[in-house]
Amino acid sequence: MEFVRFGETVHHRSSDIVTRDPRYDILFEPVRIGPVTAPNRFYQVPHASSTGVDMPNTRKGLRAIRAEGGWGVVCTGYCSIHPSSDDSPLRYSRLWDDEDVKNLAMMVDAVHEHGALAAVELFYGSSLTANRTTREMPLSPSGLPRLQPGGRGHFPLHTRAMDKDDIRNLRTWQVDAAKRAKSAGFDIVYVYAGMSFGPFQFISRRTNLRTDEYGGSLENRVRLLREMVEDTKEAVGDACAVAVRFSVDELMGELGMQWHDEGRGVLELVGELPDLWDLKTFGYRDSSNARYSEEGYQEPYVAFAKQMTSKPVVGVGRFTSPDAMVSQVRRGVLDLIGAARPSISDPFLPKKIEEGREDDIRECIGCNICYSCYHESVPIRCTQNPTMGEEWRRGWHPERIEGCASSDGVLVVGAGPAGLEAARSLGQRGYEVTLAEAGTELGGRVCRESRLPGLGTWIRVRDWRRGQLDKLPNVEVYFASELTPEHVLEFGFPRVVVATGAHWTTALCDMRSVPVPADFGGGRVLTPDDIMAGAEVVSPVVLFDFDQYYMGGCLAELLAERGHRVTCVTPADLVSPWCTNTHDQWYAQQRLIELGVGIVTGAWVTGFDGAAATLTGRYAGEVREVEATTLAVVGAREPQDALYQTLAARPEDLRDAGIRTLQKIGDCDVPGAVVHATYAGHRLAREFDANVAPMLFERARLDS
Ligand code: ADP
Numbered sequence: 248m249e250f251v252r253f254g255e256t257v258h259h260r261s262s263d264i265v266t267r268d269p270r271y272d273i274l275f276e277p278v279r280i281g282p283v284t285a286p287n288r289f290y291q292v293p294h295a296s297s298t299g300v301d302m303p304n305t306r307k308g309l310r311a312i313r314a315e316g317g318w319g320v321v322c323t324g325y326c327s328i329h330p331s332s333d334d335s336p337l338r339y340s341r342l343w344d345d346e347d348v349k350n351l352a353m354m355v356d357a358v359h360e361h362g363a364l365a366a367v368e369l370f371y372g373s374s375l376t377a378n379r380t381t382r383e384m385p386l387s388p389s390g391l392p393r394l395q396p397g398g399r400g401h402f403p404l405h406t407r408a409m410d411k412d413d414i415r416n417l418r419t420w421q422v423d424a425a426k427r428a429k430s431a432g433f434d435i436v437y438v439y440a441g442m443s444f445g446p447f448q449f450i451s452r453r454t455n456l457r458t459d460e461y462g463g464s465l466e467n468r469v470r471l472l473r474e475m476v477e478d479t480k481e482a483v484g485d486a487c488a489v490a491v492r493f494s495v496d497e498l499m500g501e502l503g504m505q506w507h508d509e510g511r512g513v514l515e516l517v518g519e520l521p522d523l524w525d526l527k528t529f530g531y532r533d534s535s536n537a538r539y540s541e542e543g544y545q546e547p548y549v550a551f552a553k554q555m556t557s558k559p560v561v562g563v564g565r566f567t568s569p570d571a572m573v574s575q576v577r578r579g580v581l582d583l584i585g586a587a588r589p590s591i592s593d594p595f596l597p598k599k600i601e602e603g604r605e606d607d608i609r610e611c612i613g614c615n616i617c618y619s620c621y622h623e624s625v626p627i628r629c630t631q632n633p634t635m636g637e638e639w640r641r642g643w644h645p646e647r648i649e650g651c652a653s654s655d656g657v658l659v660v661g662a663g664p665a666g667l668e669a670a671r672s673l674g675q676r677g678y679e680v681t682l683a684e685a686g687t688e689l690g691g692r693v694c695r696e697s698r699l700p701g702l703g704t705w706i707r708v709r710d711w712r713r714g715q716l717d718k719l720p721n722v723e724v725y726f727a728s729e730l731t732p733e734h735v736l737e738f739g740f741p742r743v744v745v746a747t748g749a750h751w752t753t754a755l756c757d758m759r760s761v762p763v764p765a766d767f768g769g770g771r772v773l774t775p776d777d778i779m780a781g782a783e784v785v786s787p788v789v790l791f792d793f794d795q796y797y798m799g800g801c802l803a804e805l806l807a808e809r810g811h812r813v814t815c816v817t818p819a820d821l822v823s824p825w826c827t828n829t830h831d832q833w834y835a836q837q838r839l840i841e842l843g844v845g846i847v848t849g850a851w852v853t854g855f856d857g858a859a860a861t862l863t864g865r866y867a868g869e870v871r872e873v874e875a876t877t878l879a880v881v882g883a884r885e886p887q888d889a890l891y892q893t894l895a896a897r898p899e900d901l902r903d904a905g906i907r908t909l910q911k912i913g914d915c916d917v918p919g920a921v922v923h924a925t926y927a928g929h930r931l932a933r934e935f936d937a938n939v940a941p942m943l944f945e946r947a948r949l950d951s
């Protein structure tokens with residue numbers, strides 16, 4: 248590999264471009280979809296990006312990058328057809344009138360520039376949208392309220408049962424939006440009949456209690472879908488393909504629709520009607536967290552479809568392996584390989600397969616941080632791909648980066664996600680990088696955490712970066728090198744980046760919701776670090792979780808699987824409540840119940856003496872004791888920043904040693920999730936030697 252000159256833009260650093268493995272040729276065959284043709288089988292299915300209508304440039308950037316990376320079809324997220332389908336405060340795009348067209352046309356043009364087809368997922372929310380901004384009354388087939396026991400999406404407003412005029416109006420809104428989509432330049436227009444949106448509520452017996460020609464028999468319940476597809480085809484079918492996105496199974500057993508009864512029945516009735524079927528399951532299982540699903544996990548539900556229709560079928564399954572993709576096509580499960588998360592994690596996945604660079608694919612870890620952004624109404628982010636969502640506003644490209652701006656050698660201390668990403672990106676820029684790691688393996692926290700139940704895929708954060716570092720001769724990695732301040736001064740690298748991580752503490756969250764050191768009087772108190780390092784655990788265990796993300800649930804699961812008697816105590820009202828954002832809360836709580844873990848919600852641990860833990864209720868302050876020999880505290884973390892602080896306090900020594908900059912990144916700066924660490928490492932590398940303007944990034948102005 249040759250080194251880059253200063254200021255040169257660096258593309259991927261692989262020196263030996265090889266050609267595509269013929270085994271994967273089938274993935275690059277064009278697929279006819281009604282009046283249009285997809286250039287290959289890589290299909291970026293609709294997924295939320297939380298760019299709404301006020302960030303059209305950001306949406307354009309993050310969609311177009313997939314087209315540039317080789318995805319043959321690139322879809323929008325859900326796009327509302329009418330103000331009575333208003334999902335606020337969640338962020339969606341819209342085609343309510345002609346003014347909305349140009350907002351989406353920007354994305355279409357950018358996608359077309361790279362030769363991909365652009366698709367729009369038109370949606371009508373029915374009872375799932377409470378129309379909080381527009382204040383339109385929600386409509387649904389039978390006027391049912393939305394009942395959500397977990398709280399998310401629950402709203403104290405029922406819906407109006409649609410009469411014949413409402414149904415006629417809905418059909419008109421779909422047609423009008425489809426015509427606008429066509430004028431925006433879209434190639435594929437959806438009728439969305441999944442996830443209990445729009446016509447799905449008519450199809451499901453659960454939500455359709457009507458007695459007219461739109462209720463009763465399956466044929467009647469499918470009537471609206473049939474009409475909407477026919478209307479859409481008539482309106483735009485000359486130029487646009489019409490796709491149906493359909494949830495084949497409500498995953499409620501006999502309480503809801505199942506793929507092998509009415510799911511199949513729907514395709515029997517209208518299988519030939521649309522130009523494309525985009526199939527998935529229902530609810531959180533359509534984008535299942537890797538804790539509870541394997542690659543290809545939807546196959547059992549959608550495999551029947553190709554027997555029911557001659558039209559192309561697309562489906563998802565967190566596919567990152569080209570062999571798994573080929574297998575889906577060859578075995579007649581899917582025609583097009585659908586991906587949301589794998590395309591977020593690696594927008595250039597198809598290009599890498601095409602160029603015979605499969606080992607460069609940055610595989611999705613299934614953590615669903617991307618999904619959490621949608622639930623929290625913030626622009627999309629990705630743990631593995633720090634450039635996602637930053638394509639336009641910061642100008643970050645997932646494969647290209649500015650060449651180095653100086654010949655300074657850089658010492659990076661610590662090889663967790665932050666240090667690895669900093670070393671990799673600085674190395675890609677052409678800097679001479681030395682990465683020193685205290686331990687005997689790379690990866691920091693992801694090494695430890697990927698050994699927890701369900702988190703095996705997280706090691707991909709390390710593996711991809713390790714693979715890339717192996718290809719960079721200008722990055723040297725030293726193991727078993729726990730650096731002291733004296734070492735750093737002695738080495739005298741002009742630039743030092745400290746990424747030494749964080750550790751969990753035994754501080755308890757007190758009733759004012761701040762972590763405070765606690766006096767335990769000698770009981771066995773362990774942190775997640777202790778347990779992951781193999782400390783002896785003696786039952787019974789009280790696990791106090793006020794971190795509220797995955798760690799408490801994973802450790803409770805681990806200890807229960809090892810045969811410990813565990814009680815999980817949390818001041819929250821659910822186990823792992825933040826995991827509602829990442830689609831694993833429900834399953835985490837289910838798993839703990841199945842494993843016999845005791846669950847106490849709405850309580851603080853206020854004392855522990857080695858025999859019992861004292862619990863105090865959050866609402867009424869009631870006090871009780873629970874038998875406990877071990878107290879596991881999953882709560883606060885502290886930066887492990889002694890190296891940085893000691894060096895920073897010795898500016899003269901730094902100067903004498905020739906060290907011009909000293910920076911800290913990742914958990915040793917601010918403890919957070921892995922997504923924060925990879926972003927911090929990447930940002931450091933992007934801004935290294937750069938004059939960063941006071942305005943940090945571009946913002947859209949009056950361009951919606
Ligand atoms: P982050 O998520 O910010 O990358 P991690 O805790 O995952 O943080 O990783 C920090 C890494 O830094 C760990 O692998 C740890 O072994 C390493 N480390 C900590 N202190 C030192 C040190 N003084 N010298 C070298 N490596 C260190």
Ligand code: SF4
Nearest residue numbers: 611612614615617629
């Ligand atoms: Fe995959 Fe996680 Fe990135 Fe989402 S955030 S694409 S789940 S790695």
